[in-house]
Amino acid sequence: MGGLPAGPLGKPRSPGLVILLTIVTFGVWAVVWSHQNGEELNRRTGQGLGGIAYLFITLLFSPVTMFLMAGEVEQMYRRDGKEPPITTMWGLWFLLPLIGNLIWYVRIQGALNDYWASNGSTHTPGL
Numbered sequence: 357m358g359g360l361p362a363g364p365l366g367k368p369r370s371p372g373l374v375i376l377l378t379i380v381t382f383g384v385w386a387v388v389w390s391h392q393n394g395e396e397l398n399r400r401t402g403q404g405l406g407g408i409a410y411l412f413i414t415l416l417f418s419p420v421t422m423f424l425m426a427g428e429v430e431q432m433y434r435r436d437g438k439e440p441p442i443t444t445m446w447g448l449w450f451l452l453p454l455i456g457n458l459i460w461y462v463r464i465q466g467a468l469n470d471y472w473a474s475n476g477s478t479h480t481p482g483l
Contacts, residue, residue: 363402365472365475368479369469369481386414387411391407394407394408394409405424419450424447425464427444429442429467441467441470442467446463
């Protein structure tokens, strides 16, 4: 892992369930999801913003979350010497209302799930 700390693996989550809960909770779940993933990324890499920062950024200006989280996932893959399935530029999906957000959530959660699984996570996608 390039000499960087390798903390605990994150928890795979079902992209469909994340989207459904975000819709049902009128966006509240998106804030919770951002916090959870931000915290897991920070624990895994020892870098990044962490959950509390993602919580506030998502509450105040959610499109920024789309760039920041994609960037952290991209860097996590690169530190492991892997080609990332997404890049920071995936944050531009916020420009396409509704469908862009759906595509982004599916892709970012898929990239996280793939990373966790490729590094030995035995959890099945849930919440």
